[in-house]
Structures are given as C-alpha cells and as structure tokens.
Amino acid sequence: MSRRERAESELTLTERARRRQLIEATVELVAEHGYAGTSLARIAERAGITKAAVLYHFPSKDAVVRAAHEHVLTALVAEVATAVEAAEPARGPAAYIRSMIGHLREHPRHTRMITEAMTNDAAKHESAERWRPLAQILEAAGPNPRADLRTLAIIISGGIDAIVAEQLGDPAYDTAAAAEQLVALVETELSS
Amino acid sequence: MSRRERAESELTLTERARRRQLIEATVELVAEHGYAGTSLARIAERAGITKAAVLYHFPSKDAVVRAAHEHVLTALVAEVATAVEAAEPARGPAAYIRSMIGHLREHPRHTRMITEAMTNDAAKHESAERWRPLAQILEAAGPNPRADLRTLAIIISGGIDAIVAEQLGDPAYDTAAAAEQLVALVETELSS
DNA sequence: GTCTATACCCCGATAGAC
DNA sequence: GTCTATCGGGGTATAGAC
Numbered sequence: 274m275s276r277r278e279r280a281e282s283e284l285t286l287t288e289r290a291r292r293r294q295l296i297e298a299t300v301e302l303v304a305e306h307g308y309a310g311t312s313l314a315r316i317a318e319r320a321g322i323t324k325a326a327v328l329y330h331f332p333s334k335d336a337v338v339r340a341a342h343e344h345v346l347t348a349l350v351a352e353v354a355t356a357v358e359a360a361e362p363a364r365g366p367a368a369y370i371r372s373m374i375g376h377l378r379e380h381p382r383h384t385r386m387i388t389e390a391m392t393n394d395a396a397k398h399e400s401a402e403r404w405r406p407l408a409q410i411l412e413a414a415g416p417n418p419r420a421d422l423r424t425l426a427i428i429i430s431g432g433i434d435a436i437v438a439e440q441l442g443d444p445a446y447d448t449a450a451a452a453e454q455l456v457a458l459v460e461t462e463l464s465s
Numbered sequence: 466m467s468r469r470e471r472a473e474s475e476l477t478l479t480e481r482a483r484r485r486q487l488i489e490a491t492v493e494l495v496a497e498h499g500y501a502g503t504s505l506a507r508i509a510e511r512a513g514i515t516k517a518a519v520l521y522h523f524p525s526k527d528a529v530v531r532a533a534h535e536h537v538l539t540a541l542v543a544e545v546a547t548a549v550e551a552a553e554p555a556r557g558p559a560a561y562i563r564s565m566i567g568h569l570r571e572h573p574r575h576t577r578m579i580t581e582a583m584t585n586d587a588a589k590h591e592s593a594e595r596w597r598p599l600a601q602i603l604e605a606a607g608p609n610p611r612a613d614l615r616t617l618a619i620i621i622s623g624g625i626d627a628i629v630a631e632q633l634g635d636p637a638y639d640t641a642a643a644a645e646q647l648v649a650l651v652e653t654e655l656s657s
Numbered sequence: 658g659t660c661t662a663t664a665c666c667c668c669g670a671t672a673g674a675c
Numbered sequence: 676g677t678c679t680a681t682c683g684g685g686g687t688a689t690a691g692a693c
Contacts, residue, residue, distance in 0.1 A: 287676085309501070312668060324669080326677050334669060392584040400634050420650075424643045427631050428624035428650065435623025436616070442592050451616045458612075458620065458654055465653055477658070504685060516686080518660050526686060 291330050292340070294320050299341040304382035308338065308389045342390040345383040352376050357410060365410040366463065367456045370433060374452040377437045384437055391434075403430055417463055429459060483522050484532070486512050491533040496574035500530065500581045534582040537575040544568050549602060557602040558655065559648045562625060566644040569629045576629055583626075595622055609655055621651060 284292070298319040302311040313324045313334050320327070331337045356372035357365050377384045404426035411422050436451045476484075490511040494503040505516045505526050512519070523529045548564035549557050569576045596618035603614050628643045 291676095313670090314668075322676095323678065325671085325679080328670070329676065389584070392581070400631055404631075420646055421642070424628070424646050425650075427627045427643070428647055431623035431625070431627025431630075432620035433623070435619045435626070438623075439592055439596075439619050450613070451619070454612055454616050455620055458617075458650065461653060461657055462650055479659075483659090505687090506685080514659095515661060517662080517688090520687070521658090521660065 288330065291320075295327060295330060295337060296341045296344050299337050300345060300382055300386050303338065303341065303389055304385040307385070311338070313337075338390070342386060345380075345386045346390075348380075349373070349376055349383065349387070362413040363415055365414050366407075366429070366459050369407060369410055370429065370456050370459065371452050373433055374436060374448050374455075378440065378448050381441070384441060388434070388438060388441075400427075411463070414463060419465055420462060425459075425462070429455070432458075480522065483512075487519060487522060487529060488533045488536050491529055492537060492574055492578050495530065495533065495581055496577040499577075503530070505529075530582070534578060537572075537578045538582075540572075541565070541568055541575065541579070554605040555607055557606050558599075558621070558651050561599060561602055562621065562648050562651065563644050565625055566628060566640050566647075570632065570640050573633070576633060580626070580630060580633070592619075603655070606655060611657055612654060617651075617654065621647070624650075 295316060298316050299311065302315055302319065306315075313327055316337065317324045317327045327337065328334075331340065353369060353372045353376065356368045360368035377387075404423060407426040407429060408422040411417065411425060417425075432455050436446075436448055436455065439451075440446045440448045487508060490508050491503065494507055494511065498507075505519055508529060509516045509519045519529065523532065545561060545564045545568065548560045552560035569579075596615055599618040599621060600614040603609065603617060609617075624647050628640055628647065631643075632638045632640045
C-alpha cells in the first residue's frame with residue numbers, strides 16, 4: 274500500500290536488528306507452516322517478544338510477511354541479474370532459467386516463502402513485473418519471428434514455478450535436469 | 466483424509482440440496498474473496514443458515530472448501546477427458562491444452578477456486594495426479610526421444626496455470642492465442 | 658434428521674501503562 | 676521499546692430444540 278516511511282539509514286541500531294530478526298523468524302515459519310499457519314504470536318515467540326511488540330516494529334502482520342518476502346526476493350533477483358548480465362545475450366534465457374532454478378534449489382526455505390507470497394493477496398505484484406524482464410531478455414537473445422514474447426515469458430515463468438514446486442513435494446526430483454530440458458525447449462523455440 | 470462415508474444415493478434429499486447449495490455459495494465466495502476471505506459465517510449467511518448448521522453438513526470449513534474444489538475440478542476433468550478422447554492420439558496434447566485453457570476462460574469463477582485450492586494446504590493433491598495423465602497423453606502422441614515426459618508434463622501444466630493466472634489479472638489477455646502458442650511449442654518439441 | 662444457541666480458544670489489532 | 680488488557684471475528688465443539 275504505502276512506501277517505506279523512513280529510509281534504512283534513519284532506523285535505530287536495535288530497530289534494524291529487531292527487523293532483521295523478525296524477518297528471519299518469519300521466513301522460517303512461513304517455510305515450515307505456510308502463510309496461514311504463521312501467526313503473530315509464533316513470530317513473536319521465536320523472537321522472544323510479544324505480539325504487540327512485533328506490531329510496534331511493523332504496522333501489521335501483512336507488513337511483516339511482505340518485508341520477509343521482499344528480503345528473499347531481493348536476493349533472488351540479484352543473483353539472477355548477475356548471471357544474466359555475465360552471459361552473452363544469446364544465452365541470456367538459459368542463464369535466467371538455470372540461475373533461478375538453481376537459486377531456489379539451494380534455498381528451499383526461500384522457495385516456500387516466495388510461492389506462498391505469490392498467492393496471498395499481498396501479491397499485488399503486477400504479474401507484468403515478472404514477465405517483462407524475461408521478455409526483454411528473450412528479445413535481446415535475438416529476433417524471434419513466431420512467438421509473442423509476453424506469452425513466451427509467461428509460459429517459461431510458469432514452467433519454472435512448476436519445476437520448483439515439484440521439488441517441494443518430491444525432494445528427489447532432479448530440478449537441474451528439468452532446468453536443462455526447459456532450456457532446450459526454449460532454445461529450440463527461439464531458433465524456430 | 467478419510468473417504469466419503471456414505472454413498473451419494475444414501476443421502477437425504479434435503480441433505481443433497483443443502484450440500485449443493487453450500488458448494489455453490491462457496492465457489493462464488495472463494496472466487497470473489499479468495500480462500501482466506503471466505504469464512505463459515507459468510508457461507509452460512511449466503512445459504513440462509515448458521516455457521517453450526519454448515520458444520521452439520523460438513524465436518525469442517527476445509528471440508529466445505531475441498532468439496533467445492535472437487536465439484537469444480539470434476540467438471541474440468543470431464544471436459545478435458547472428452548476433448549482428448551475425441552482427438553486422434555497425435556493431437557492429444559493439443560486437445561488437452563486447448564480444452565483446459567478454454568474451459569477455464571469460460572468459467573472464471575471456477576478458475577479462482579482451482580488456483581486458490583492449489584496453494585492452500587488442503588492441496589494434499591499429490592502433484593503426480595496432475596502430471597501423470599498428461600504424461601500419458603504425451604506418450605500416446607508418439608515416440609519422443611529427447612524429453613523426460615514427467616518434466617515436459619510439469620512444464621506444460623505450469624505454462625497453462627501461468628496463462629490462466631495472467632488472464633485473471635488482465636482480462637484483456639488473449640488466452641486462446643496463448644494456448645495456440647503453447648500448442649506450437651509442444652508440438653515442435655515432440656517432433657524434435 | 659435438521660438445525661439454533663452458546664461457549665471456547667486463537668487470531669490480528671488497538672489503547673494505554675510502565 | 677515493550678508490556679498487559681481488551682476487542683471483534685474467526686473456526687470448532689457440544690447441548691439440545693424441533
């Protein structure tokens with residue numbers, strides 16, 4: 274709803290420590306019990322304070338969860354961006370797919386946090402924020418006569434989500450191999 | 466958790482009418498307000514009875530929502546199965562994609578109900594129930610040297626979900642065109 | 658067999674004391 | 676900055692009216 278009221282630099286030291294502590298507790302709890310199973314009381318308990326104290330540092334439960342979501346998303350976006358920029362444009366889509374699936378495989382708790390956040394209405398994230406960067410990467414990879422890049426980006430994102438979700442339910446599922454298969458599918462399409 | 470205790474035929478007339486009424490009310494409410502925004506009190510209010518009366522017909526709120534979810538899913542599965550069986554095996558994947566996206570476009574309320582159910586823990590649906598039938602359709606479509614069919618099925622399902630979700634956020638999005646693009650992608654892959 | 662009334666406990670949030 | 680107290684509302688369980 275509203276932007277961050279104060280800049281990070283204006284926060285007290287203890288304030289920043291508390292926020293970080295609460296965010297970490299929230300990421301763990303959402304990973305373990307999902308959004309609905311994560312109550313203010315549990316977050317407070319894990320941080321050693323009371324419900325009301327949590328609501329002193331954040332205006333609402335949704336704000337806590339949103340902060341935790343952003344924390345985790347920032348790390349993901351940074352890693353994917355680095356990987357894509359390090360690749361030559363033609364391999365951008367492959368770098369995007371591999372780094373995103375790889376990051377989520379290495380941070381399963383973050384994964385649950387992100388998937389939970391996508392569904393709960395806090396996800397006022399315009400879906401465009403998800404597909405537009407990928408569509409640009411696809412465009413930079415070269416001319417593509419056949420596909421609408423928005424739809425292709427949406428399909429790829431959905432495929433990534435489904436692969437990652439599959440591993441959540443079946444830890445033995447080989448997401449690296451799945452990533453390679455998705456990469457092959459996309460590169461075939463881009464050169465068709 | 467447990468199977469249906471009594472067969473449909475053993476239910477009272479009023480019981481069946483009430484269940485249907487409650488399921489319809491729940492589908493509408495979940496479509497309008499999401500799972501979290503759908504309370505027993507609202508379901509009861511829309512049906513003209515009290516919370517406790519709802520819990521006479523169903524053992525819990527989750528059971529009501531699960532019944533509503535199954536109701537909607539049954540219609541989807543039936544339509545898709547009919548379309549796939551009517552197609553020659555080689556066009557099975559195309560029929561699957563087109564009929565599923567088409568059905569969800571024509572029943573937006575069902576769509577919200579299904580996507581909400583997928584995330585909330587009531588989704589004890591082994592994901593295998595989703596990808597295995599599609600993997601069989603892919604297998605029946607012909608020999609496929611390159612792709613692991615489980616992963617291909619997972620990617621296709623994710624793509625379908627993402628396309629349908631996109632339309633929920635942007636009603637102007639052309640899901641029919643997106644379906645054709647996904648069909649083309651899959652058929653290219655299957656003939657590679 | 659169908660339903661109402663009631664009561665319980667947990668949740669998110671607010672007010673105000675320390 | 677953190678607490679207790681309290682509120683409205685949620686899901687659930689039971690007693691008992693009809």
